[in-house]
């Protein structure tokens with residue numbers, strides 16, 4: 001999948017496409033996570049532009065003559081003025097409503113990764129290592145008691161939000177609400193079991209100016225209660241996984257995958273088509289004490305079993321792809337090293353061969369970032385891209401229908417005008433004929449009058465005028 005987003009219509013050449021993400025990415029050398037934001041921005045611009053056209057068209061449909069600077073006050077019969085049909089106007093209003101909803105929806109779109117695994121395998125520690133900060137509570141025993149969803153916020157101070165109340169809670173209460181080992185009874189799963197969500201809003205940029213790359217780039221990270229604490233897999237998947245782009249199974253490299261972990265991912269792969277699953281064999285620092293040979297044998301055994309699980313059982317990746325999906329890491333070492341580098345702690349836990357594990361953790365992060373960005377663009381933004389093309393096509397159909405209807409109306413009017421013109425010509429000819437007839441009749445009449453009254457007139461006119469007074473002319 002290229003990640004190239006374009007609403008250019010078929011037939012457009014690559015050179016005249018205004019929105020080629022590939023070109024933009026090449027120009028600014030953007031890293032994988034940034035591509036999602038770029039794609040989102042480009043789509044936002046596209047939808048804003050489409051919206052302008054829809055508004056403009058709407059203005060025209062409402063009052064076509066105003067748009068064309070035609071003064072209707074001089075129109076003899078305004079009710080006969082050409083109008084856009086209700087159907088087309090409604091069609092356009094519907095498009096406008098869809099654009100508004102899509103713009104609102106995709107502003108909320110993000111890249112989402114969900115971490116699963118058995119209690120104490122190190123899910124929270126891994127998330128903290130990836131965030132370069134101790135955001136989530138971590139520790140021995142069963143700690144995470146509900147789904148903790150970490151998101152970026154622009155505020156300087158982070159906050160919490162429960163799924164049942166809107167009120168923002170201070171970040172300092174995370175231990176009370178999200179941690180089964182909390183020191184009071186406010187831990188979340190009172191109703192709704194482990195399926196509850198506590199949203200953890202963490203500043204994208206910390207007070208010391210450190211930019212959190214994942215949160216900065218719209219990545220939402222979900223930590224889950226251990227898969228061994230509850231069998232509510234289906235409801236977990238429905239509530240938290242249907243929009244997930246990537247799943248990370250944090251397993252314990254000191255043991256083997258448990259049935260609960262396998263079952264969970266069987267359910268996931270049944271409900272989602274080809275989910276992107278990464279497996280982190282965590283606590284790999286423990287292998288350092290066993291010597292390299294033993295570590296290599298254990299690693300091979302894990303790799304073989306995990307390959308069978310992902311490729312042969314779940315069918316979620318190929319034999320080639322699986323190499324990029326399995327990692328042997330120590331999240332604790334990684335977290336502590338990063339905290340030390342940021343000056344947040346003095347000493348860092350490190351075992352022999354730490355550097356190899358660090359390289360592997362960083363490789364996981366790189367591949368993970370490429371995968372989540374590609375998946376989110378593909379599943380989330382491409383749907384909006386397709387919808388944008390649909391909307392443009394519908395607008396075009398709508399305009400075509402209006403143009404056709406107006407063409408029909410114009411033709412009818414031309415026909416009516418031609419008919420009126422020929423009636424007018426006929427009337428003028430009739431009038432000219434009538435004038436001739438009247439003139440002719442008048443002449444006949446005059447002649448008749450003359451022939452009848454002329455002798456009398458001449459006779460009288462030859463007599464003296466005094467004789468006229470006592471006599472009258474009889475007609």
Ligand SMILES: Nc1nc2c(ncn2[C@@H]2O[C@H](COP(=O)(O)OP(=O)(O)OP(=O)(O)O)[C@@H](O)[C@H]2O)c(=O)[nH]1
Nearest residue numbers: 120121122123124125138139143144283330331332
């Ligand atoms: N040695 C070692 N310890 C680790 C590693 N990762 C995590 N731990 C420790 O394991 C304990 C449990 O880690 P968490 O991150 O809380 O485990 P979790 O999977 O989130 O556990 P729950 O929240 O209870 O489900 C903590 O004491 C961590 O310090 C690791 O890579 N190596």
